[in-house]
Amino acid sequence: MIPSFGGLIYTIGAFVIALLIIVAVHEYGHYIVGRWTGIYAEVFSLGFGPVIWSRKDKHGTRWQLAAFPLGGYVKFLGDANAASGKDSEAIDAMDQSQRRHSMHSAPLWARALTVAAGPVFNFILSILIFGAIIGWRGVATDPLTIAELLPVPVEQGLQVGDEILAIDGVKAPKLEEFDKFVLDELPEIPVLEYTVRRGENTVDVTGPHPFPAIVSGLNPGSAAIDAGLELNDYVLTIDGEKMATFATLRKKVGNSDGEALQLAIWRNGETLDVELKPKRVDLPLSEGGFETRWLIGISGGMAFVPETQSPGILKSAWHGVDQTFFIIESSLSGLYHMATGAISSCNMRGPIGIAQTSGEVASQGLSSFIWFIAVLSTAVGMLNLFPIPVLDGGHLVFHGFEAVTGRPPSDRALRILMAIGLTFILALMVFALSNDLTCP
Numbered sequence: 001m002i003p004s005f006g007g008l009i010y011t012i013g014a015f016v017i018a019l020l021i022i023v024a025v026h027e028y029g030h031y032i033v034g035r036w037t038g039i040y041a042e043v044f045s046l047g048f049g050p051v052i053w054s055r056k057d058k059h060g061t062r063w064q065l066a067a068f069p070l071g072g073y074v075k076f077l078g079d080a081n082a083a084s085g086k087d088s089e090a091i092d093a094m095d096q097s098q099r100r101h102s103m104h105s106a107p108l109w110a111r112a113l114t115v116a117a118g119p120v121f122n123f124i125l126s127i128l129i130f131g132a133i134i135g136w137r138g139v140a141t142d143p144l145t146i147a148e149l150l151p152v153p154v155e156q157g158l159q160v161g162d163e164i165l166a167i168d169g170v171k172a173p174k175l176e177e178f179d180k181f182v183l184d185e186l187p188e189i190p191v192l193e194y195t196v197r198r199g200e201n202t203v204d205v206t207g208p209h210p211f212p213a214i215v216s217g218l219n220p221g222s223a224a225i226d227a228g229l230e231l232n233d234y235v236l237t238i239d240g241e242k243m244a245t246f247a248t249l250r251k252k253v254g255n256s257d258g259e260a261l262q263l264a265i266w267r268n269g270e271t272l273d274v275e276l277k278p279k280r281v282d283l284p285l286s287e288g289g290f291e292t293r294w295l296i297g298i299s300g301g302m303a304f305v306p307e308t309q310s311p312g313i314l315k316s317a318w319h320g321v322d323q324t325f326f327i328i329e330s331s332l333s334g335l336y337h338m339a340t341g342a343i344s345s346c347n348m349r350g351p352i353g354i355a356q357t358s359g360e361v362a363s364q365g366l367s368s369f370i371w372f373i374a375v376l377s378t379a380v381g382m383l384n385l386f387p388i389p390v391l392d393g394g395h396l397v398f399h400g401f402e403a404v405t406g407r408p409p410s411d412r413a414l415r416i417l418m419a420i421g422l423t424f425i426l427a428l429m430v431f432a433l434s435n436d437l438t439c440p
Helices: 002-036 088-092 095-098 108-137 175-185 223-227 246-254 313-339 351-362 366-384 391-406 411-438
Strands: 042-058 062-076 148-150 164-167 189-200 200-207 234-240 261-267 270-276 279-284 290-295 304-306
Touching: 002 042, 002 062, 002 108, 002 351, 002 366, 108 279, 108 313, 108 366, 108 391, 223 270, 234 246, 246 290, 279 313, 290 313, 313 366, 351 366, 391 411
Parallel strands: none
Antiparallel strands: 042 062, 148 304, 164 189, 189 200, 234 261, 261 270, 279 290
16 A cells, blocks of 8 residues: 555645646736735735745735645635635725725726736746757757667667768658658668768668667556556557558557557566456647547657757747647647537546646656646636636736726626636546546
């Protein structure tokens, strides 16, 4: 039980850290933009419940940590609660100057900017993380040059520093066409002939297929993680059939129809036998929509690490923006397809599923965990913009109503709408939690 308990603590710890970072950034967006626009924040809280630690800053805001780290809030002047309900009695007791600094009597533009700032700061965090990681990892140089060789159980004649000129007698294309070249031009066999530039010489050597049946990534909650597969594992056979390339492996798994598979894995010179059962997964397509496939939850990669160079600040930032928009687009598409029944509602997970994912991603390394934080931050920012009372998007709808009609919704209407919104959110949480407990 000790290893299991240790794994549970690790999972919970990773989840709490990810959540606190995302919530802190989200609430700080509300706080700082509110302060810039003249709205006074009384409390900035990370967590709910009994206060563990607190202090007041020079602006009079009390910063606090609470016992239950499953969220946070900023309570502005005039707020009745953490959901920014209106405290009518407190506002009526204020003079005109004080009301200007309350959340409910400040100018409309100030209130709207303060509300929108939370999700916007989540998106900014995601863009910065995605861009920074891509900038740190770099992009492969052209022509393709080997920086590191991965251990593989096949004949290896390649060396670090080799510049790949041709494979199997076919001239290697530019990097943007390399994947298509490998799929369309090269045979699915484990060893190929390479022509490389090595120093001042051009030599012919043998080496592994550029995309062998190697585990370059593990998806959280997948059959591969459940079975104990690790990064850089090499899949020798599936059900006794040799896996020459990752494409061969993908076809074998895709045609399994969910039946259990017997894998022979090569790991650091040893051969291991593993049994796992593919899971039916709905995958977003780059052109929109989804496709359903049987997967074991691994991603492939090259048999070597290519030399890279920094793409520069602007290109890195653009990659960050592009990745953030892709997550938003595919998430919205996923919600739509779940609502229409086109894909399984099990794609929506609750706190248990997210916590499990946090722990599994954290176990793969710091950069993977930070990337996951960026993904989750995008999702939190997007969901908060939904036009549901209680959420930021609902408040923005109220502000839009005020902008059009010249008056805010009545206090009674706000109370009713907030109650409806809270009921909907709680029902959604219960549904997601039930998915955590019942979905495979």
